[in-house]
Amino acid sequence: MIGEIVIGGIIGWVISYFLPCKETLYNIYSQLFKGITRATGIHNVIQKEIKKSTTSMGEALRIKEFENYTEIPEVGYSKEKMMELLKKYFEYDSKKIKTKHISGSFYAGNSERNEVIGEATKLFILSNPLHADNCPSVRKMEAEVIRMTANMLHGDENTRGMLTTGGTESIILSERAHYQNGIKNKGIAAEECEIIMSVNAHPAWLKGCELMHIKPIIISADKRNALDFEEVQKKINKNTILVVCSAPSYPHGVIDDIERIATYCKSVNVPVHVDACLGGFCEAWGEAAGFNVPIFDFRNEGVMSISCDTHKYGYAPKGSSVLIFRNEELRNLVFFKYPKWTGGLYCSPSIPGSRAGNNIAGAWASLLFTGKQGYIDATRGILTTSKNLKNELSKMSNIKILNDMEQDTPVVAFTTTDLNIYKVSDCMNKEFQWEFNTLQFPAAVHFCVTEKTIGCEKQFIEDLNKALDIIRKDPKNPKYNVWAPVYGMTSSLPDIDTLEDMVSQVIAQYCDVI
Known part of the structure; x- marks a missing residue:
C-alpha cells in the first residue's frame, strides 16, 4: 500500500512539476488516483491507516493524571477546591512551557507586564462593549487601542479600525469590507469577486473566501518566497476586489514587495491589504531599532487596510487583534446592520455580538505599560537573535535558509539538504526541548523568535548540530517519527479529499479527547 502511494506521489509530482497547466493536470491526476484507489480497495486500507494514526494521536493527548469531568456537578465546588484544581491544571501546562524553547505561541516575556495585564483582565472580567452605555470605559479603551495602532502604522486623521478576537477574524472582516466595496462601489457581481x-x-484568507463565496486566485511565490509581482500584474482583472500582501508571511518570514505592488495596484484602482498579523507589532519598530525592514504600512498609498495582532508582539492576552482601514467609508462596510428586528435596531461592528471587555482592557494595558521604547528594545533583541540565527545557519553546508537574508524579520525558516527535516525537528523536540513549526512544499521548519527566546542562538546551533548527528547516525529511528510520516503522506497523496479527511480526524481528536 505504501509503495503504491509513493509511486503515485512521484508520478503526480513529475506531472505537476514538468508540464504546463499544473493545476488542471493535478486535478485530473487527483481524480484518477481517487478512482483507482477506490476501485482497487486501496482507499479502505488508507482510511484504516489514517484512523489508526489519529486514534493513537488522541491517546497521546489524554492527561491521565487528572480526573475527567463530563457532567455538571449536582452541587458546585467550593472556592478552595476550584482554586486547587485551577492551580493543578496551570502548573501542568506551565511545566511544559518553562522547559521548552517554543517557536512563537508564547510571545510575552516580561513578568511585570503580565502581572499588570492580569490585573486589568480581572477588573473587567464581566465587561461587554456591546453594552457601551454600561461599559463606557471599555468602549474608550477600545477606541484608544485602535488609534494607537493606527498611528503606529502611520495612519492619519481619516484612518479607522476595530478590535477583533484574533488574526483570523481581522482577515475575514477585511475580506467582507473589500467584498462589499467591490459589489457596491465597483459594480462587480457577488459571485464573480476575486482575491x-x-x-x-x-x-x-481561504476560510473567508469559502464563507463569502469569493474566488481565491492563488499565485506562485518568487525566488524570495514572496508574492510574485509579475504574476499579480497578470492576474488582476475587472473582478479583482483585493490583493493580499504579507508582512511577513507565516511560513518563511518574508515581507512581500509591498511598495511596488501597492503602487501598481493603486494605478489600476485595486486595493491592497497587508497581513501583518504575525509580525506587525515587531516590524513596525524595526526601523527605529536599527534594522532593515521594508515600508509595509500606510505610507504606501495603495495599502487600504492592515491587520495586526496585539496578542503576538503587542504582548496582549490571547484573543486580541486590530484591523485598520485607510478611511471610514471602507471600515463601515464591515458593519452588520438590521434596523427592522423586533428586538430593536441591531448593528454589530464585527462577527461576535457580545465581546470580552477584559481582552480589550488587557490590550490597552499592554500598549501603555510597554510604551514605544519598550517595543523598540524588545524588537532589537528579537531581530538581533533572528539575524544571528540566520547568519549561523547559512554557514552550515547541509542547511538551506528559506528567508530573504536581506530582510530582518522574527521568523527563521530553513530545511536540510541531506536529511529528513521532520526527523531533525522531532529530535530537537524530544532531546533538546526545541519546538519548531512544521512547513511543507518544500519540507522545512521555522523558528519564530519571541521576547522569551531572545539570546537563544548559541544553544540553538549547538543543539541543532547534535540533532543532525543523531539523525545522520540512525535515520530510521522510530523515536523521531512524530511528524515525518504525517507530512510524508500529505506530500505523496494527491487525493485532496483523503487529505482533508485526515486533517479533520486530527482536529476531531483535539476537540473530543478528554
Whole structure:
C-alpha cells in the first residue's frame, strides 16, 4: 500500500512539476488516483491507516493524571477546591512551557507586564462593549487601542479600525469590507469577486473566501518566497476586489514587495491589504531599532487596510487583534446592520455580538505599560537573535535558509539538504526541548523568535548540530517519527479529499479527547 502511494506521489509530482497547466493536470491526476484507489480497495486500507494514526494521536493527548469531568456537578465546588484544581491544571501546562524553547505561541516575556495585564483582565472580567452605555470605559479603551495602532502604522486623521478576537477574524472582516466595496462601489457581481494572494498567504484568507463565496486566485511565490509581482500584474482583472500582501508571511518570514505592488495596484484602482498579523507589532519598530525592514504600512498609498495582532508582539492576552482601514467609508462596510428586528435596531461592528471587555482592557494595558521604547528594545533583541540565527545557519553546508537574508524579520525558516527535516525537528523536540513549526512544499521548519527566546542562538546551533548527528547516525529511528510520516503522506497523496479527511480526524481528536 505504501509503495503504491509513493509511486503515485512521484508520478503526480513529475506531472505537476514538468508540464504546463499544473493545476488542471493535478486535478485530473487527483481524480484518477481517487478512482483507482477506490476501485482497487486501496482507499479502505488508507482510511484504516489514517484512523489508526489519529486514534493513537488522541491517546497521546489524554492527561491521565487528572480526573475527567463530563457532567455538571449536582452541587458546585467550593472556592478552595476550584482554586486547587485551577492551580493543578496551570502548573501542568506551565511545566511544559518553562522547559521548552517554543517557536512563537508564547510571545510575552516580561513578568511585570503580565502581572499588570492580569490585573486589568480581572477588573473587567464581566465587561461587554456591546453594552457601551454600561461599559463606557471599555468602549474608550477600545477606541484608544485602535488609534494607537493606527498611528503606529502611520495612519492619519481619516484612518479607522476595530478590535477583533484574533488574526483570523481581522482577515475575514477585511475580506467582507473589500467584498462589499467591490459589489457596491465597483459594480462587480457577488459571485464573480476575486482575491489575489500568494501560495504562502495565511489560510484564513481561504476560510473567508469559502464563507463569502469569493474566488481565491492563488499565485506562485518568487525566488524570495514572496508574492510574485509579475504574476499579480497578470492576474488582476475587472473582478479583482483585493490583493493580499504579507508582512511577513507565516511560513518563511518574508515581507512581500509591498511598495511596488501597492503602487501598481493603486494605478489600476485595486486595493491592497497587508497581513501583518504575525509580525506587525515587531516590524513596525524595526526601523527605529536599527534594522532593515521594508515600508509595509500606510505610507504606501495603495495599502487600504492592515491587520495586526496585539496578542503576538503587542504582548496582549490571547484573543486580541486590530484591523485598520485607510478611511471610514471602507471600515463601515464591515458593519452588520438590521434596523427592522423586533428586538430593536441591531448593528454589530464585527462577527461576535457580545465581546470580552477584559481582552480589550488587557490590550490597552499592554500598549501603555510597554510604551514605544519598550517595543523598540524588545524588537532589537528579537531581530538581533533572528539575524544571528540566520547568519549561523547559512554557514552550515547541509542547511538551506528559506528567508530573504536581506530582510530582518522574527521568523527563521530553513530545511536540510541531506536529511529528513521532520526527523531533525522531532529530535530537537524530544532531546533538546526545541519546538519548531512544521512547513511543507518544500519540507522545512521555522523558528519564530519571541521576547522569551531572545539570546537563544548559541544553544540553538549547538543543539541543532547534535540533532543532525543523531539523525545522520540512525535515520530510521522510530523515536523521531512524530511528524515525518504525517507530512510524508500529505506530500505523496494527491487525493485532496483523503487529505482533508485526515486533517479533520486530527482536529476531531483535539476537540473530543478528554
